[in-house]
Amino acid sequence: MMLAASNTLPDNAGYVAAAYLVFLALLLIYVAIMAYKLVKIQRDVAEIDELADRRIRDGADDREPEREETPA
């Protein structure tokens, strides 16, 4: 089977395949780096979400004593 394939492949096919694989590898590395950066962004969003939650909770805590003081 492999012998048949090597007989049908043109000369220097390995070099051509290598060149296209280099290009594919570059693209994959780029995508992997972008994926890593996306994970960092997601972590930042989670952090901001937590900060926003804490702010809302702090705001609610500040308002509660005022409500108790107001006459019915």
Place this chain on the structure above:
Amino acid sequence: MSGSRLRTLSIATVVTLITGYSLAAFVAPMDADQGFMQKIFYLHVPMAIVALCGFVFAGICAVMHLRTEDARWDLRSYVAIHVSVILGVGVLLTGAIWAKASWGHWWVWDEPTLVSFLIIFLLYATYTPLRFSIEDREKQARYASVFAITAGAFVPLNFMAVRAATSLVHPRTFDSADNLPGAMRSAFLVCLLGMVLLYVLLWRYEIAHKTTVAQLRALKRKLAGDDGARSRRSAAPELQVR
């Protein structure tokens, strides 16, 4: 750029690249001189053209930055150089593979096209360290723009000098003899279009990423006070988002 436009651009890029390389593989005839090895040129030459044009584009963005003092132009110039350097790595590697197959050597030092591209690549390889070495963000952006303009002007001058130099070794894809006929030419042009779209796509992705990071940093600063997101020393331009 909105998400839907980026998605459309992504689909267009993938479709064009697949069409281009299918044409190159199955429709374009085998080169009489180089044989199957010539198929590398459908990848290597468009990548080289787009990388060099990207460097010139970065220079134009840098001119706009110096004229307007808008940090977004600095970001555009920075990202254009970044993407071009990535393509430049591809050009050098695929060129070396072709050289090994054709000449029996990975690199030939007396070939002006190869050496001039290497010089340009190495010149732009110093861009990021140059930015990183300058702490003051305004100075960093200004010096980087001056670098991008000077180096961007050097690219076409260098290209013309190499063309003027007589070389019988490195093949020419386009010249006055019109040596790329019919199906070969159309396959090459589709591959070139695909590479242009890929460049624009990667450039857009990175701009979107950097803008999002700047927006997140500004949001964090708003929520946690000024100490919440102190910016670290970086080679990347800093966008001021309110």
